[in-house]
Amino acid sequence: QVQLVESGGGSVQAGGSLRLSCSASGYTYSSLCLGWFRQAPGKGREAVADVHSRGATRYADLLQGRITISKDNAKNTLYLQMNNLKPEDSAVYYCVASLCDDENYWFPFGREEFYKYWGQGAHVTVSS
Numbered sequence: 149q150v151q152l153v154e155s156g157g158g159s160v161q162a163g164g165s166l167r168l169s170c171s172a173s174g175y176t177y178s179s180l181c182l183g184w185f186r187q188a189p190g191k192g193r194e195a196v197a198d199v200h201s202r203g204a205t206r207y208a209d210l211l212q213g214r215i216t217i218s219k220d221n222a223k224n225t226l227y228l229q230m231n232n233l234k235p236e237d238s239a240v241y242y243c244v245a246s247l248c249d250d251e252n253y254w255f256p257f258g259r260e261e262f263y264k265y266w267g268q269g270a271h272v273t274v275s276s
Contacts, residue, residue: 150265157270170243181248186239195258243267
């Protein structure tokens with residue numbers, strides 16, 4: 149069982165930056181594929197970015213260039229750096245994880261059903 153706890157959410161003005169963190173426990177961190185999804189009020193959940201256990205990263209096309217996903221295996225922590233935030237980035241951001249230790253396979257991007265473990269969510273509000 150993997151426990152995920154997000155932090156770093158909050159309110160920011162448009163154009164500002166936030167860094168979300170997600171600490172994980174309960175499994176060998178280096179064997180996990182990790183990612184972020186978000187859900188805005190009244191909308192469906194969408195993938196933001198993910199990182200393979202071996203380090204490769206992927207980003208949602210619309211967000212690329214404004215966000216950076218990274219992880220620190222020594223600290224068992226996942227990060228999401230978000231810059232030049234826009235009001236439409238306001239959402240609950242969820243940290244996700246699943247066992248993923250095959251360097252030749254990765255879940256299809258954006259398919260939330262492949263992620264077994266979810267955090268409780270961090271609220272991000274961007275005001276104009």
